[in-house]
Amino acid sequence: MVAVDDRVVVVALVVFSLFVVWVSGVWVNVVVAVLVEAGIVCLHGALRRTDVGGLDDYESPYGPMLATDAAGPYAPV
Numbered sequence: 001m002v003a004v005d006d007r008v009v010v011v012a013l014v015v016f017s018l019f020v021v022w023v024s025g026v027w028v029n030v031v032v033a034v035l036v037e038a039g040i041v042c043l044h045g046a047l048r049r050t051d052v053g054g055l056d057d058y059e060s061p062y063g064p065m066l067a068t069d070a071a072g073p074y075a076p077v
């Protein structure tokens with residue numbers, strides 16, 4: 001049995017996929033869909049507020065369950 005490197009398989013599949021998309025004429029739909037989704041992601045990133053709700057980066061989600069003294073096994077780090 002002949003072993004084929006994973007990179008060769010991935011490149012071959014990408015080239016084949018791009019060829020099929022080009023031949024079938026669907027490439028316009030794919031490009032438009034990718035651009036619309038990129039716009040939605042950018043809009044979400046611009047409008048999202050991270051300062052309200054949720055936990056701080058340094059706050060444990062287990063808050064009150066953790067021991068306040070450093071003697072217990074669940075003491076905050």
